[in-house]
Amino acid sequence: MENSIIKSQAYGKDLVRVVRVVRHPDGWQEIVDYTVRCLLSGKEFGPSYTKGDNKLVIATDSQKNTVFYLAKTLPAEKVMVPEVFATEIASFMVNKYPHVTSCQIKIITKPWERMQFDNKSHPHSFVREGKETRWAEAVVAKLNPPSAIATTAHVTSGFYDLEVLKTTNSSFVDFWRDELTTLPDMPDRMLSTRVQCQWRFVAETLESLKGVDFNAVYAGAKRHTLDAFANDPRAWVHASVQTTLYIMADRILNNFAQIDDVYYALPNIHYFPFDMSKFGLKNLQTDAEVYMPLADPSGYITATIARPSKGKL
Numbered sequence: 001m002e003n004s005i006i007k008s009q010a011y012g013k014d015l016v017r018v019v020r021v022v023r024h025p026d027g028w029q030e031i032v033d034y035t036v037r038c039l040l041s042g043k044e045f046g047p048s049y050t051k052g053d054n055k056l057v058i059a060t061d062s063q064k065n066t067v068f069y070l071a072k073t074l075p076a077e078k079v080m081v082p083e084v085f086a087t088e089i090a091s092f093m094v095n096k097y098p099h100v101t102s103c104q105i106k107i108i109t110k111p112w113e114r115m116q117f118d119n120k121s122h123p124h125s126f127v128r129e130g131k132e133t134r135w136a137e138a139v140v141a142k143l144n145p146p147s148a149i150a151t152t153a154h155v156t157s158g159f160y161d162l163e164v165l166k167t168t169n170s171s172f173v174d175f176w177r178d179e180l181t182t183l184p185d186m187p188d189r190m191l192s193t194r195v196q197c198q199w200r201f202v203a204e205t206l207e208s209l210k211g212v213d214f215n216a217v218y219a220g221a222k223r224h225t226l227d228a229f230a231n232d233p234r235a236w237v238h239a240s241v242q243t244t245l246y247i248m249a250d251r252i253l254n255n256f257a258q259i260d261d262v263y264y265a266l267p268n269i270h271y272f273p274f275d276m277s278k279f280g281l282k283n284l285q286t287d288a289e290v291y292m293p294l295a296d297p298s299g300y301i302t303a304t305i306a307r308p309s310k311g312k313l
């Protein structure tokens, strides 16, 4: 059958591991450790799928080489921030090849933390502390008509696997009850989640992204996530994972005008007090001291939160 059409396509290289070091004259050194995915799209790639015609195919091997080439030749500040490096690679691809109409670059960072000794940061030694993983994605596309030089850019960033737990100041009560309900009201419970958070910068032009301090946004998103979880003084914020999620996202939107929307996925990793009434021991509700964490199932609470003009609900 050869009548089928290509609805969309994207091809390229995944899992390109690249590390860049910046060496300052005083001995201070910086490192980024990236895993890059590069995907190219364009109508003219059609024949490579439908006719075995490779004439316009930019080999995925060449795409991998481009990532290393740009990591070496771009000024350091354009490599060391993942959102900026992703945008640079995507722009390079779209500008260099007339038949590439859009390029999507995703970068996952390996979080090397500088070693600390006697409260001093080590100039060139790093440790993997097992915290959250930061990633960024840039999509740069030619504007219509496809021959135009102008481009649009969308940047999405986020982190995943930020694990948090608190032993009190979380509740879940007054929920819907029917014959399928067994969960008691929990006015004070343990709460733990593994935060996945992402936020989008929607830019009309690449220029408008230039002023964004992506590292500050990342640090702020993480800080507001932790602070809302642990410290928000309003009791209702801790009434459910849903309310906490909303407040986390609301804080990010209020603090960073460049962000269009924020998505969270928060598994509710259950820590249930172990019922010891059979042993004559009280270990439920206010007596809870010994808990059994459940590997699965978990709750899974998600939402995308936007500014009022953009919201759908």
Ligand SMILES: O=c1[nH]c(=O)c2[nH]c(=O)[nH]c2[nH]1
Pocket (backbone or CB within 6 Å): 171, 172, 183, 239, 240, 241, 242, 268, 299
């Ligand atoms: O914060 C919560 N939200 C829920 O929707 C829910 N459902 C549930 O069983 N426990 C919880 N906790």
